[in-house]
Amino acid sequence: MKVSLKWLSEYVDIKLTPQELADRLTMAGIEVQGVQTVGGWENVVVGEVLAVTPHPDAERLKLATVNLSSQQLTVVCAAPNIAVGQRVPFARVGAQLIDGHTGEMLTLKPAKIRGILSEGMVCSEKELGISDSHEGIMVLPSEAPIGIPLGEYLGDTIFDLDVTPNRPDCLCLIGIAREVAALTGEEVHLPEVDYQEEEQSIDSLISVDITAPELCPRYCASLVTGITISSSPVWLQQRLRSYGMRPINNVVDITNYVTLEYGQPLHAFDYHKLKGHKIIVRRAKNGEVMTTLDEVERTLDENVLVIADEEKPVAIAGIMGGWESEVTDETTAILLESANFDQATIRRGARHFQLLSEASLRFEKGLSRELPLVALKRATRLFHELAHGKVAKGVVDVYPGKLEPEGILISAEEVKRLSGLDVNIDEIVKVLTSLGFECRQTSVPSQALIFSPYWRSDINCAADLVEEAVRIIGYDKIPATRLSASLPEQEVAPRLELREKIRGIMVGLGFQEVLTYSLTSLEKLRKLSIELEPGALKVANPMTKEQEYLRPNLRAGLLAALATNQKVESGSIRLFEIGKVFLPQPVIATPSSPSLRGAQATKQSPRAENELPWEKEMLCALLSGPKASLSWRGEKGEFDFFDAKGVAENLLQGLRIAAEFKPGSDQNLSPAESAEIISEGDRIGVLGVLHPKMAQAFELDGVVCLIEIDMEKLLSKPIGQREYTPIHRFPGVSRDIALIVDEGTSYQQVESIIRSFPLVTEVTLFDLYTGEQIPQGKKSFAIRVVYQSPDRTLTDDEVNQVQQNMLDKLNQELGSILRS
Amino acid sequence: MLQQLEQIQKQASEELEKINDPKELQLWKVRYLGRKSKLTRVLRSLATLPLEERRKVGVRGNEVKNILESSLAEREKILEEARIASSLKYKKLDVTLPGQPLSVGRLHPVTQTLEEICDIFKRMGFQVVEGPDVEWDYYNFEALNIPQEHPARDMFATLWVDAEVGGGKARLLRTHTSPVQIRLMEEKRPPIRVVVPGRCYRYEATDATHESMFYQVEGLAIDKNITMADLKGTLFEFCRCVFGEERKVRFRCDYFPFVEPGAEVAIECLACHGAGCRICGYTGWVEILGAGMVHPDVLRRGGIDPQAYSGFAFGMGVERMPMLRYGIDDIRLFYANDLRFLKQF
Numbered sequence A: 001m002k003v004s005l006k007w008l009s010e011y012v013d014i015k016l017t018p019q020e021l022a023d024r025l026t027m028a029g030i031e032v033q034g035v036q037t038v039g040g041w042e043n044v045v046v047g048e049v050l051a052v053t054p055h056p057d058a059e060r061l062k063l064a065t066v067n068l069s070s071q072q073l074t075v076v077c078a079a080p081n082i083a084v085g086q087r088v089p090f091a092r093v094g095a096q097l098i099d100g101h102t103g104e105m106l107t108l109k110p111a112k113i114r115g116i117l118s119e120g121m122v123c124s125e126k127e128l129g130i131s132d133s134h135e136g137i138m139v140l141p142s143e144a145p146i147g148i149p150l151g152e153y154l155g156d157t158i159f160d161l162d163v164t165p166n167r168p169d170c171l172c173l174i175g176i177a178r179e180v181a182a183l184t185g186e187e188v189h190l191p192e193v194d195y196q197e198e199e200q201s202i203d204s205l206i207s208v209d210i211t212a213p214e215l216c217p218r219y220c221a222s223l224v225t226g227i228t229i230s231s232s233p234v235w236l237q238q239r240l241r242s243y244g245m246r247p248i249n250n251v252v253d254i255t256n257y258v259t260l261e262y263g264q265p266l267h268a269f270d271y272h273k274l275k276g277h278k279i280i281v282r283r284a285k286n287g288e289v290m291t292t293l294d295e296v297e298r299t300l301d302e303n304v305l306v307i308a309d310e311e312k313p314v315a316i317a318g319i320m321g322g323w324e325s326e327v328t329d330e331t332t333a334i335l336l337e338s339a340n341f342d343q344a345t346i347r348r349g350a351r352h353f354q355l356l357s358e359a360s361l362r363f364e365k366g367l368s369r370e371l372p373l374v375a376l377k378r379a380t381r382l383f384h385e386l387a388h389g390k391v392a393k394g395v396v397d398v399y400p401g402k403l404e405p406e407g408i409l410i411s412a413e414e415v416k417r418l419s420g421l422d423v424n425i426d427e428i429v430k431v432l433t434s435l436g437f438e439c440r441q442t443s444v445p446s447q448a449l450i451f452s453p454y455w456r457s458d459i460n461c462a463a464d465l466v467e468e469a470v471r472i473i474g475y476d477k478i479p480a481t482r483l484s485a486s487l488p489e490q491e492v493a494p495r496l497e498l499r500e501k502i503r504g505i506m507v508g509l510g511f512q513e514v515l516t517y518s519l520t521s522l523e524k525l526r527k528l529s530i531e532l533e534p535g536a537l538k539v540a541n542p543m544t545k546e547q548e549y550l551r552p553n554l555r556a557g558l559l560a561a562l563a564t565n566q567k568v569e570s571g572s573i574r575l576f577e578i579g580k581v582f583l584p585q586p587v588i589a590t591p592s593s594p595s596l597r598g599a600q601a602t603k604q605s606p607r608a609e610n611e612l613p614w615e616k617e618m619l620c621a622l623l624s625g626p627k628a629s630l631s632w633r634g635e636k637g638e639f640d641f642f643d644a645k646g647v648a649e650n651l652l653q654g655l656r657i658a659a660e661f662k663p664g665s666d667q668n669l670s671p672a673e674s675a676e677i678i679s680e681g682d683r684i685g686v687l688g689v690l691h692p693k694m695a696q697a698f699e700l701d702g703v704v705c706l707i708e709i710d711m712e713k714l715l716s717k718p719i720g721q722r723e724y725t726p727i728h729r730f731p732g733v734s735r736d737i738a739l740i741v742d743e744g745t746s747y748q749q750v751e752s753i754i755r756s757f758p759l760v761t762e763v764t765l766f767d768l769y770t771g772e773q774i775p776q777g778k779k780s781f782a783i784r785v786v787y788q789s790p791d792r793t794l795t796d797d798e799v800n801q802v803q804q805n806m807l808d809k810l811n812q813e814l815g816s817i818l819r820s
Numbered sequence B: 001m002l003q004q005l006e007q008i009q010k011q012a013s014e015e016l017e018k019i020n021d022p023k024e025l026q027l028w029k030v031r032y033l034g035r036k037s038k039l040t041r042v043l044r045s046l047a048t049l050p051l052e053e054r055r056k057v058g059v060r061g062n063e064v065k066n067i068l069e070s071s072l073a074e075r076e077k078i079l080e081e082a083r084i085a086s087s088l089k090y091k092k093l094d095v096t097l098p099g100q101p102l103s104v105g106r107l108h109p110v111t112q113t114l115e116e117i118c119d120i121f122k123r124m125g126f127q128v129v130e131g132p133d134v135e136w137d138y139y140n141f142e143a144l145n146i147p148q149e150h151p152a153r154d155m156f157a158t159l160w161v162d163a164e165v166g167g168g169k170a171r172l173l174r175t176h177t178s179p180v181q182i183r184l185m186e187e188k189r190p191p192i193r194v195v196v197p198g199r200c201y202r203y204e205a206t207d208a209t210h211e212s213m214f215y216q217v218e219g220l221a222i223d224k225n226i227t228m229a230d231l232k233g234t235l236f237e238f239c240r241c242v243f244g245e246e247r248k249v250r251f252r253c254d255y256f257p258f259v260e261p262g263a264e265v266a267i268e269c270l271a272c273h274g275a276g277c278r279i280c281g282y283t284g285w286v287e288i289l290g291a292g293m294v295h296p297d298v299l300r301r302g303g304i305d306p307q308a309y310s311g312f313a314f315g316m317g318v319e320r321m322p323m324l325r326y327g328i329d330d331i332r333l334f335y336a337n338d339l340r341f342l343k344q345f
């Protein structure tokens, strides 16, 4: 909200500099986001137009004689709106002005226009940099003192305030004035609200009935007749303009002006258009239709509150007036409404009709029920004063929702307990009083009973009062202390530890961590051939199609990230992400850890048919491009299945999780080059080469390897558990054997037989060979086996014996032959 | 015998001087000092000699053995030095050739920042816990004093999983990490001292300063006698750790529906040092986090007596910190996952 300090100073004396005041307000909760200075017009003064005559040689130009108090000057002017008697901004030679056509800054020089010397000019708002208006000259209020510098008269400082939603009372000048007064120890000067009334009582002219008191706690109105619709005084127009409001006519302008002053929205009806001279505040009927001011026909329902006359709705309460009862140039009598409406109804309605009006935005924040009458009187006075209206005697005031004020106890101890600030009750009472609170003594000396001023709807408990006291005293007075309370019991956090450990290992293996969006698109999921169930988790109001579905895996995001990077990086790319995927809750309870228990249904929460999704943590990693960066001694070749497997093995070894690998059948992976990772009979992940179809769908180049591990499964394993065995004291004996086996025989089959023999401590495959010297349909494994005993040095004979038995068994079970 | 010994010594010494190869040296050792060498044989045959001669030959024999052994050691040393000297000669490297490239992995800057933030609070006795990304309206709004149609809902443009209905029953993507406050209070009794890192979501058109997804770290401390002074002290300590001793910090009144009194912490702008620039909106300050004393209604909903206990809560945006520190002017870079960006952290 913008606030003119010049205008503000009509309600409170401001002795601080604008910057000091801005700092005080900001510290106290009303942030000044911007301070704009208006003015600085050198060589521009207030002038009075004494005479306007036609230019002798140019039809469209005029000669204006302007009184500058000390002198009179005649200048050439083209503005159509110039008239005798106006006060105008007059620029002398040397003034810095903005060119109305080019927008450039220029210095005014004497000029001969069609033969007449012009030493100065009458300016438009645009030329002064006040607004974009360049249709005519700027006309100043008639009380502008002739001859004084314009800056002295119009100069101002504008604050841009961020008023928090709890303080609708601060969305107006008087509200800000109250804050300034409390912060600087000044008094608030309220405007005049009294006016002269006519003989006839308002009650004989209009009747008001509220049939939905739960939605309309109060309805006030006054009646003004004998009005002539015209433009409002220049000073008032100017003030509205400085708030970015377009002046319309005296009626609309006055209601807007009072809204800016008091924060209470007002609405004027054309009295003669109200059928039966009746106002009924009621819920709309389902299907009822009305046309609003913006000429849109709207269908209403019973959740909408309307202001109706005897026949039909004439306004959607608090949101927008009706087209038919609108004030027009022919209007001579108005019914001025100042009411209080239920904030939730207004908020819902305004969003339903997409009519976020100045009025609705105020009502939905919850205005004071005491405000309507005050604001009504102020506006009525202005109608009398500025529009020369005749005011019917009395006002309508239907007030079914009057609240009894409730006192709240506050004590110095409570202020200390919450704020840590040591203040005595007198100081607290002084501060609260300055904010308009009524403070009563109680039997306890350090305590007071506090009643809120009518404009504060946000004070409901002692904590609210503590804030009030402390923010005026100053948050900078609060000491900064260290927590002295006892430490809670330390809890183990296996999930966090696992995550940190995995991150460390992956980074150590050369992987860059990425974080991709939790929301993904249907298109991406389709690329992964994911069958979406009818109840697939998605956002009801997605911002874009790109972010609509809650990701059921990390693959889509990661593959897209890889595609982005492949476009700019030709070397090897290793990416990984650890993140949550969102799945329907499994029927059988899955193991949950304390830190994620939220994802599982808990007891107290108010849930109905739905439940929260299962937020499952996953690890996904991708490898693409050459094995090593380009180098003069670099390793050649692209990443392949075994690089991915190596990563998985290293990771699992790092976590001390035993795992085996079986051929897999993941639909996103190449059928021949995919594996499942099994630990203790449990599938904990998959890995393999991305299916060429996927690579194509995601626009990826070359071989892409993928590793995916289910972190929830890992969490169920005894991670990091290890058994200590003493280091062997006796030397081991290593033997290399080369075995020829059938192509279909897996290495695992061979290794498990070798490992089944006693004394075998290490088995390492160091060559796999097919080709020359090996029969068709066979392959050769070269394996190093280490034999070792914990209690003696092995003899050659002993080792030979074991090895012979081993070879026999391999031959019997797998048909393998020792290659000579 | 003695003559034989003299001859052995002479011959061995002459041969030894000509040896330049370690292998030959070994052979020489076997030949003159080995079990089957002449010298050994002489020494073994001592027993057969008469006593007088045995003593003379024995003394001389051992002398010869010692001489040969020390000559051997000397020769070995010379050969070893020669070998080292010669090995140095030809291994002159071009040290300017690039080293073996090893792949370097890094954590995402947001992860690094999260770790940094959590570590600071861990040192102050806070424990790290987490909560779900998909939440009930109840935890995200209602229990935090933001009922349906409350104007503060405008502060949180929400991505809904279900259509917004009354009673807190709709599911949504949490708009802040604050719902974890209620979840914790439902489960734990004071003292509570936790930080909660996590993803948050907003229904928001993205631009340089807005993302639809971002990270927050929530803090919550509840016990007897916790005051706003403790909050201020804790947050100032945090700012000191992150932004340094010199950085000015501002603690001002602000509004969040679930705290009372409420506060905001801002630091002096890192770019202009308080003079005012585009980054700080010409105010000289940049907001770092929102905070306050847990609202008594929120404590009550969490089953904690607000008369007996008090507590503070705070919530901070995570991306903001690296943005300020490194002058990153577009928040979208964090989730675009371009390696050219990520590798710089």
Ligand SMILES: [Zn+2]
Residues within 6 Å of the ligand: B269, B270, B271, B272, B273, B274, B275, B276, B277, B278, B279, B280, B281, B282, B284, B285
């Ligand atoms: Zn700055």
